[in-house]
Amino acid sequence: MIRTSRHGARLAALLASAVALPAFAQDTGTLDQKKAEEALRRPPAYSPYVGRDFPTRPFFGDTHLHTSFSMDAGAFGARLGPRDAYRFARGDEVTASTGQPVKLSRPLDFLVVADHSDNMGFFPDLFAGKPEVLADPTGRQWYDMIQSGKGADAAIAIIVAFSHATFPKDLMYSPGTPAYHSAWKATIDAAEEFNDPGRFTAFIGYEWTSNTNGNNLHRNVIFRDNADKASQVEPFTVYPPYGSDNPVELWKWMQAYETKTGGNVLAIAHNGNLSNGLMFPVVEAFGKELDREYVETRAKWERLYETTQTKGTGEAHPFLSPNDEFAAFEIWDKGNLDGSVAKKKEMLEFEYARSALKNGLKLEKELGTNPYKFGLIGSSDAHNGLAAMEEDNFFGKTVPQEPSPRRMMEAFVDNTKTGVKIMDWEVSASGYAAVWARENTRESLWDAMERKETYATTGPRMIVRFFGGWDFEARDAEDRLPANIGYSKGVPMGGDLRRAPGGKVPTFLVAALKDPIGANLDRYQIVKGWLDKDGNVHEKVYDVAWSGDRQPGSDGKIPPVGNTVDEANATWTNTIGDPELIAVWKDPEFDPTQLAFYYGRVIEIPTPRWTAYDGQRFGVKPLPGTAMTVAERAYTSPIWYTP
Amino acid sequence: MGGYWQHLQAVSRLSLAAGLILVASPPAVLACGYHDDVSMARGMMNWVYPDALHVLGAISTAVAERRLPPSVNNTAPDLFGSRYRRMAEALGRFGEALGESADRMPALSFSMVLLEPMLWTRYEAAGGRLRTQVHATGPKAGDLVLVSGEAVIGEIAAGRLATGEAIERGLIRLYGSESQKAAFVGAFRSAGSARPGTTEPTAMSGHAAQSVAAREAAMPLQSVSITARPTRQSTAFEADGALACGPGHH
Numbered sequence: 001m002i003r004t005s006r007h008g009a010r011l012a013a014l015l016a017s018a019v020a021l022p023a024f025a026q027d028t029g030t031l032d033q034k035k036a037e038e039a040l041r042r043p044p045a046y047s048p049y050v051g052r053d054f055p056t057r058p059f060f061g062d063t064h065l066h067t068s069f070s071m072d073a074g075a076f077g078a079r080l081g082p083r084d085a086y087r088f089a090r091g092d093e094v095t096a097s098t099g100q101p102v103k104l105s106r107p108l109d110f111l112v113v114a115d116h117s118d119n120m121g122f123f124p125d126l127f128a129g130k131p132e133v134l135a136d137p138t139g140r141q142w143y144d145m146i147q148s149g150k151g152a153d154a155a156i157a158i159i160v161a162f163s164h165a166t167f168p169k170d171l172m173y174s175p176g177t178p179a180y181h182s183a184w185k186a187t188i189d190a191a192e193e194f195n196d197p198g199r200f201t202a203f204i205g206y207e208w209t210s211n212t213n214g215n216n217l218h219r220n221v222i223f224r225d226n227a228d229k230a231s232q233v234e235p236f237t238v239y240p241p242y243g244s245d246n247p248v249e250l251w252k253w254m255q256a257y258e259t260k261t262g263g264n265v266l267a268i269a270h271n272g273n274l275s276n277g278l279m280f281p282v283v284e285a286f287g288k289e290l291d292r293e294y295v296e297t298r299a300k301w302e303r304l305y306e307t308t309q310t311k312g313t314g315e316a317h318p319f320l321s322p323n324d325e326f327a328a329f330e331i332w333d334k335g336n337l338d339g340s341v342a343k344k345k346e347m348l349e350f351e352y353a354r355s356a357l358k359n360g361l362k363l364e365k366e367l368g369t370n371p372y373k374f375g376l377i378g379s380s381d382a383h384n385g386l387a388a389m390e391e392d393n394f395f396g397k398t399v400p401q402e403p404s405p406r407r408m409m410e411a412f413v414d415n416t417k418t419g420v421k422i423m424d425w426e427v428s429a430s431g432y433a434a435v436w437a438r439e440n441t442r443e444s445l446w447d448a449m450e451r452k453e454t455y456a457t458t459g460p461r462m463i464v465r466f467f468g469g470w471d472f473e474a475r476d477a478e479d480r481l482p483a484n485i486g487y488s489k490g491v492p493m494g495g496d497l498r499r500a501p502g503g504k505v506p507t508f509l510v511a512a513l514k515d516p517i518g519a520n521l522d523r524y525q526i527v528k529g530w531l532d533k534d535g536n537v538h539e540k541v542y543d544v545a546w547s548g549d550r551q552p553g554s555d556g557k558i559p560p561v562g563n564t565v566d567e568a569n570a571t572w573t574n575t576i577g578d579p580e581l582i583a584v585w586k587d588p589e590f591d592p593t594q595l596a597f598y599y600g601r602v603i604e605i606p607t608p609r610w611t612a613y614d615g616q617r618f619g620v621k622p623l624p625g626t627a628m629t630v631a632e633r634a635y636t637s638p639i640w641y642t643p
Numbered sequence: 644m645g646g647y648w649q650h651l652q653a654v655s656r657l658s659l660a661a662g663l664i665l666v667a668s669p670p671a672v673l674a675c676g677y678h679d680d681v682s683m684a685r686g687m688m689n690w691v692y693p694d695a696l697h698v699l700g701a702i703s704t705a706v707a708e709r710r711l712p713p714s715v716n717n718t719a720p721d722l723f724g725s726r727y728r729r730m731a732e733a734l735g736r737f738g739e740a741l742g743e744s745a746d747r748m749p750a751l752s753f754s755m756v757l758l759e760p761m762l763w764t765r766y767e768a769a770g771g772r773l774r775t776q777v778h779a780t781g782p783k784a785g786d787l788v789l790v791s792g793e794a795v796i797g798e799i800a801a802g803r804l805a806t807g808e809a810i811e812r813g814l815i816r817l818y819g820s821e822s823q824k825a826a827f828v829g830a831f832r833s834a835g836s837a838r839p840g841t842t843e844p845t846a847m848s849g850h851a852a853q854s855v856a857a858r859e860a861a862m863p864l865q866s867v868s869i870t871a872r873p874t875r876q877s878t879a880f881e882a883d884g885a886l887a888c889g890p891g892h893h
Contacts, residue, residue, distance in 0.1 A: 079693075148784070332697075403700075618706050
């Protein structure tokens with residue numbers, strides 16, 4: 001009797017969520033007739049985990065890492081290639097390009113080596129004396145110069161040839177050439193060699209690097225597939241005549257790949273904070289007015305957005321979100337990528353994630369599809385083969401920024417014409433992508449990315465859950481297995497809620513666990529954006545769970561958690577904050593007729609920033625204004641509501 | 644960057660060439676258009692002289708261990724070229740120290756690059772002494788090439804660090820034939836060994852000095868006999884360095 005009752009109740013709950021079904025079909029947490037019947041047939045087991053069919057752990061990795069195969073990385077001294085990068089990511093100790101031994105605190109679960117597609121592999125090939133290079137007289141000459149002790153002269157000749165556009169055509173590493181084919185094959189071979197299903201995933205990928213006028217519109221392209229399919233094509237480039245700087249052309253290439261091979265690719269837009277207002281257009285792009293085709297195509301291919309990386313964080317900007325006291329986080333808002341054009345405030349709206357998510361609602365209303373319905377991830381964009389994004393173990397963005405007593409003092413961007421100057425200390429030790437997948441394989445991780453069941457972290461590996469539904473209630477937050485309830489009564493991050501059942505409002509089950517070797521948590525917030533009946537977008541940040549017994553102030557905000565950081569010694573204590581946060585939250589201002597999105601933001605207590613570790617370890621005094629503490633965080637992919 | 648660096652950028656062949664790539668190249672050639680030209684010239688060193696940048700890692704380790712003082716910490720403009728002049732003087736004294744340490748001066752000319760500013764200096768063996776040319780355009784064909792950093796040369800020039808120890812610790816890397824390297828190490832390894840009155844590293848803290856003393860006790864690398872000698876200006880430097888690159892010219 002008891003068994004029947006338990007069984008029946010369980011199925012009823014499952015069915016209820018499926019029938020009530022505002023939760024969209026996802027391949028996690030979805031109940032269909034077949035599964036329901038199967039569940040009925042199975043006797044209940046002692047183990048509460050029997051039959052569980054949803055992701056039980058996030059996999060942490062980096063979707064954006066450059067090696068010596070990238071032209072710029074090589075030019076700045078990176079000697080680590082894709083194999084070194086995979087080796088390091090899976091937990092091995094390696095020697096950095098500056099000769100320093102380095103190892104991650106814990107292995108990553110996956111890595112995408114995403115070298116720039118233009119001129120991929122040139123530097124390693126030249127200095128290795130590859131036949132493709134030596135077949136060209138100039139290549140031969142440069143190589144011989146290096147071998148005969150005239151390396152410095154060879155370096156000058158190479159750089160001048162590039163800059164004066166006299167680089168031998170046959171030496172250009174462009175698609176269709178044997179040299180490029182060889183470099184792409186080497187990239188694929190490295191991924192194949194290190195891909196270890198179930199233990200470590202090495203994705204095949206590359207970065208398409210549209211950078212016209214210094215405006216960063218890069219995209220990372222990630223293959224779901226193995227070498228058999230990926231090797232049927234060569235990466236899309238920017239440099240003419242083979243490539244284009246227009247993302248629309250990249251999407252065509254992606255479609256062509258899938259059509260040709262039957263495989264799958266997705267693109268992740270680079271943090272848009274250096275695009276000077278071009279990453280998220282709302283009127284036109286590349287001289288063409290946005291239309292239905294544009295929004296549908298973008299939504300199809302660009303499933304994720306890189307909201308934090310070494311070149312700053314692009315979730316929100318204090319100018320756009322003046323009421324968000326946590327918006328001013330690792331902001332880079334001085335100009336575009338090369339500092340050739342200073343930033344204007346009116347650009348900001350079109351390059352930050354939150355404003356794009358809001359404007360996406362507008363475009364959905366106008367054109368029928370939301371082109372900016374993306375999930376969130378973080379990644380490194382490091383250019384030294386090292387996905388080392390831990391504050392106490394930060395190996396920089398490029399080789400010149402590997403640990404040294406000088407790295408806090410030098411300029412990263414210094415354009416004397418425009419006055420745009422970004423110091424090396426402003427480079428962030430950020431971030432990683434967290435992916436809720438069932439298993440650590442290319443297919444499973446890629447599918448989770450495709451369905452946006454991901455979140456970004458600025459480095460720490462906190463575990464974050466975010467479920468939306470109509471029936472979460474306070475007692476659901478008392479369960480020690482919130483995911484069981486989350487998947488059965490709602491949708492996970494990246495999902496959709498539609499057509500609010502009569503009288504119901506969205507409820508959210510949120511949970512976060514601190515990084516096991518990291519800092520305690522300050523608070524879990526939900527960021528809501530919505531489109532009102534007049535076509536205006538709005539946003540609001542809600543504190544939904546927080547540490548201690550703090551009470552909201554008169555402004556409704558939870559007071560700061562405090563700060564235990566000893567900057568001089570680069571230490572802190574977990575005497576404030578909580579190791580876990582869990583709550584159920586109900587939208588108090590829901591209008592069922594309005595498009596909306598919700599995403600979670602989890603904030604750690606303050607900890608020493610990498611600059612504090614450098615100051616302590618090297619005994620150097622930072623420049624005035626150098627940020628020495630950081631409140632690390634995670635951003636979940638949104639859950640969207642559509643009337 | 645301050646005036647010292649700007650000054651060096653303006654005249655360094657590598658730097659100039661590297662700068663062009665950022666200004667004139669098509670966007671796709673170098674996708675990420677950040678970084679100054681000196682960084683790029685430095686980066687190329689890691690390919691041309693394999694693992695040359697390991698010197699930077701060795702310097703970082705030495706600074707973290709308080710064996711070396713951090714190099715220039717000041718990003719203010721070097722309006723009067725004093726930082727450059729100090730470095731040029733140190734390079735001259737380094738040449739002197741080498742010459743004075745050798746029982747017999749080998750017929751070995753060599754070039755040295757300081758990685759931080761990408762500053763080349765050529766030391767030419769002539770008449771039983773070394774002629775120092777600070778701010779050379781680069782190594783001459785067939786030269787032994789030394790790669791090092793400002794603080795390392797500063798310490799050797801000040802008599803607080805032996806050249807042999809610097810090489811062993813990776814603070815100086817040598818590129819050339821085995822016989823060239825052997826000749827250099829054989830002749831100059833004791834150059835810079837601590838001299839009476841110069842062993843206390845003034846740039847270091849008391850704690851750092853203790854660390855150095857403890858380290859010396861544990862690792863007696865400086866086993867070469869030391870002869871006290873005064874520090875003096877290099878005539879070679881005066882001829883080729885200051886006249887060529889003094890602040891009045893920049």
